[in-house]
């Protein structure tokens with residue numbers, strides 16, 4: 088296969104959803120179709136007992152959640168599929184956001200009974216900001232669910248994107264019996280599996296106009312389907328790929344991951360529509376995925392996946408060029424040449440060493456501490472620097488200090504390393520050497536921090552939560568003492584020495600902004616931006 092063909096067949100996407108919408112189940116079904124796993128339940132069990140890649144993931148086992156994210160890869164229909172697995176717990180972390188930076192598209196999974204939930208909105212906003220196409224899968228239609236027109240309207244109202252149904256649930260009053268495919272004009276019905284009392288994929292395909300089908304569905308359900316289809320045809324948006332690409336339109340699919348209903352048609356349609364690796368903007372130029380010069384950026388760092396070796400694995404997304412094992416590349420931020428030895432790929436829970444990889448692929452390499460999140464790696468004869476990562480504004484704050492002050496050194500080392508890895512954001516208060524102010528986008532990050540300080544750095548931390556939920560970076564050289572309205576705020580420095588104001592809520596922040604009209608407050612600067 089040529090380099091170009093390899094690039095074109097890549098599909099790299101993340102599945103975003105609210106906990107319990109069925110992400111694990113859907114991922115598992117996709118992997119089963121791709122032949123990447125052979126037993127239903129293998130991914131699922133990861134959420135419970137079997138997932139024991141390393142000890143620090145003990146926290147995952149205890150809580151039955153996935154804290155770390157890996158990449159799942161398989162081949163289907165000639166495509167090489169990379170699913171970026173994101174943490175799914177409601178205490179989600181910055182990793183979830185960062186993973187989206189490495190995706191070319193996203194699948195938004197929603198529960199037919201619940202619709203769009205809060206966390207989905209935040210992740211959706213990041214996708215929209217990045218301009219990556221979003222596909223919607225409405226799950227659990229084997230169950231009682233909401234009216235599909237209501238769901239379309241909710242998506243539009245809460246996310247600001249129009250939905251174009253690719254298929255449609257057949258049934259009335261929230262009781263669905265199957266799905267109608269708007270392209271082929273055929274219907275798949277659920278069939279009862281009498282032995283297990285479960286529903287499973289029906290093998291019959293009927294045309295809507297078939298009289299036998301009308302009889303099968305019953306007059307009322309049949310008429311309602313005909314009416315719905317007509318309404319969609321007349322009043323619905325037309326499928327327009329350019330609008331999907333622009334993030335204005337989301338192709339919407341209905342199905343049921345658990346019963347396998349509609350999953351295969353979804354996968355096939357999705358792969359035919361989802362984009363292959365897109366060009367990426369670098370400071371110097373736009374890097375085409377089809378350019379043969381290697382480039383990649385780091386989107387995630389995972390330390391101590393194996394505590395016996397104290398390893399640090401840097402995950403990078405390849406943007407252009409072919410990767411070959413052992414190749415030397417330029418680390419843009421340090422100017423150093425780095426040999427990418429022992430590249431790892433993560434297939435479900437297993438690591439394998441890989442020899443080559445292409446744009447759209449994710450690889451993990453060992454690193455002693457040179458690389459940070461957002462860094463660029465490129466061919467030494469074609470220098471590019473990818474734009475910086477945004478800082479995802481923390482919403483939870485705590486003061487963290489070591490219980491045993493004799494362990495101050497280890498504590499500082501642990502905090503600095505964990506912050507560099509992106510596990511949490513750290514801030515320092517002037518004249519306060521013994522503690523850090525820690526910011527996180529989800530409470531779970533504090534738990535992971537405590538666990539890792541204890542287990543990897545031998546420091547027992549004390550964590551006192553702080554009554555702030557808003558952070559703003561102060562632009563320019565401003566004397567904090569001159570700022571007005573900071574009575575209930577705290578001024579701190581981030582780990583790049585930039586001044587940050589922490590305050591309890593948006594309303595109070597608005598008050599501070601109003602009282603200091605000459606000062607610019609930034610909500611989401613980038614990691615390295617000079618402010």
Ligand code: G4P
Pocket residue numbers: 104105106107108109110111112113175226227228229230342343344345346
């Ligand atoms: P998550 O990763 O998004 O958190 O969700 P997960 O796949 O774990 O699914 C959450 C629950 O929803 C699970 O039930 C799962 O079996 C169920 N589920 C997933 N897809 C469907 C579907 O299409 N229809 C129905 N009816 N249920 C679905 P659980 O009781 O939490 O776990 P389990 O007892 O099934 O293992």
